[in-house]
Amino acid sequence: MKNKMTKTDRFNSEKIENEEKNAFSQFFHSCGVYIHKNYAFLILFFVGLFAVSAINFMKITTVQTVANFSISDFEIGQISDRTIIADRSLSPDELDPVSITKGEKIIKKGFPITEEGYAKLKKMAASPLYIDYRAFANSELFIFLLAIMWYLLFSFVDFGRKVLFKECLLHVILFAIVYFVTAFGGKLSLFSSAYSICIIIPTSICIMLVTILYGNLSAVLLSFIISLGVLNASGWQIPSCLFTLAAALSSTVIVRKIERRIDLVVAGIIMALFEVVFILLLQVIFNEAISGIAPLLFGVAINGFISGILTLGLLTPLETILNTASVFRLMDLSDNNTPIFKQMQIQANGTYNHSMMVAQLAESACREINANPILARVGGYYHDIGKIEQSEYFVENQLNMQNKHNDINPTLSASVIKSHVRKGIEKGHQLHLPQAVIDIIAEHHGNSIITYFYNEATKKDATLSPEDFAYPGNPPSSKESGVVMLADIVEAACHTLDNPTSGRLEKFISNLISQKIEHGQLDNCELTFSDIAKIKNSFVNLLTGYYHNRIKYQNQQDPDSQSQTKKENNGDEKND
Secondary structure, three states, rough: HHHHHHHHHHHHHHHHHHHHHOOOOOOOOHHHHHHHHHHHHHHHHHHHHHHHHHHHHHHHHHOOEEEEEEEHHOOOOOEEOOEEEOOOOOOOOOOOOOOOOOOOOOEEEOOOOHHHHHHHHHHHHOOOOOOOHHHHHHHHHHHHHHHHHHHHHHOOOOOOOOOOHHHHHHHHHHHHHHHHHHHOOOOHHHHHHHHOHHHHOOOOHHHHHHHHHOOHHHHHHHHHHHHHHHHHHHHOOHHHHHHHHHHHHHHHHHHHOOOOEEEEEEEEHHHHHHHHHHHHHHHHHHHOOOOOOOHHHHHHHHOOOOHHHHHHHHHHHHHHHHHHOOHHHHHHHHHOOHHHHHHHHHHHHHHHHHHHHHHHHHHHHHHHHHHHHHHHHHHHHOOOOHHHHHHOOOHHHEEEEEEEEOOHHHHHHHHHHHHHHHHHHHHHHOOOHHHHHHHHHHHOOOOEEEEHHHHHHHOOOOOOHHHHOOOOOOOOHHHHHHHHHHHHHHHHHHHOOOOOOOOHHHHHHHHHHHHHHOOOOOOOOOOOOOHHHHHHHHHHHHHHOOOOOOOOOOOOOOHHHHHHHHHHHHHHHHOO
């Protein structure tokens, strides 16, 4: 019995060890997968942390502090509440004859600060050889915690879209700029107070740029991170931090709805008024003297106004460099007079008209579900640009010509049809379209099967795989991409519907959307059932107006009957 228990215990022990090994193995495997997938963001995290730490180190080495306390915290005759010991020897010089020996007690806790002790404190604080490592360590820990918070927010907050590396890079650069300006601008006597430093902190311009380029949520996250960074860089001045946070959030609200570049001038004026109000409120809250406040108010007003003007100037080059789907960039891409649309009108007129209608349907639907209607419209315009080169193989362009697919086998036909997605992506990159628009081009058919040619091909060879007739893309990954997919199939299919009344359109569109849902094409785009219902109603309302029947005018004849009557009359005249 004893031997059996021993074997059982040994077996259980080995089982537990194996489970622990498997757990560790899975953990390290998961870490490896995560690092491989996010290595660029991790590199940016450490590079950004190093850059800000370097700025922080330069700030600490040039600030007059001892043991993380400003020299202004000490005065002669004050009873010291701490003991400070010199960590290095400092020799006397012409400007300061005081000498300090390593290990010497400069001041003692519980004893008054003497003139000699205060002189030595000043020498330590002013000496470039003395680095306040305690102050640096405290500040560095705060920056490290701030960096971790920023990384976690970007990792776990749902942006409703894919977070791009360029967006995170812009965040790091803007944070470093604000931190540098705050840390070293505060060393100038003109901007040394917690309020005057607000004049030169470029918070508003940074947040305006991020809001326009990447949206409200990204800007709000950066607003909190920057304000906490200012708190550290300004020497833990709360008014500077609060002003930065208020200005940042206000900038986000002001520019989030603008659609014209000139509106940024108005935004600058509004921001100037807001910053004046914020500085006045902070002065009252912290019980500061209001006398002589006029220069401060003028300075922060200029800061707000210049932010709008500089945003207007920097936006165009940043849009080009970062290739973002900002509202202004999308408005520029909405121009139908560009060469690509002129080419489409000439070589693929049917595709052009189809794309215009898809854009209208997608934009209308996205307004109903609070998605990005301008992105959906532009995605609708460009989703079929890959059809331009072989336009004659697509039915909408075969108005008065024989169907090209009658002369080739179904497998080749499917290859030609599928290729328009790949060619569209290539053209999108050639045109430097934003990635969000290229994603719509790549995803507007998902990985669905070209059913017609698959069915035709299986009549000759039943062993063919459906994957060979599937589009090469992935299912839509955003709401806008999903809406464009639905608008594309609905617009194309409704042309085949006889007597398109509102009721028939609603039933037909419901069937089309249900098929996409059943085939898993909308699984990754976060469209809810409520969104689907709103999209369907939007499509029905728009297409009902498009296909509505008009009243027949008096004496109006069918053109075919008119031609037949004319031929009969000509025949009668000849007989006469």
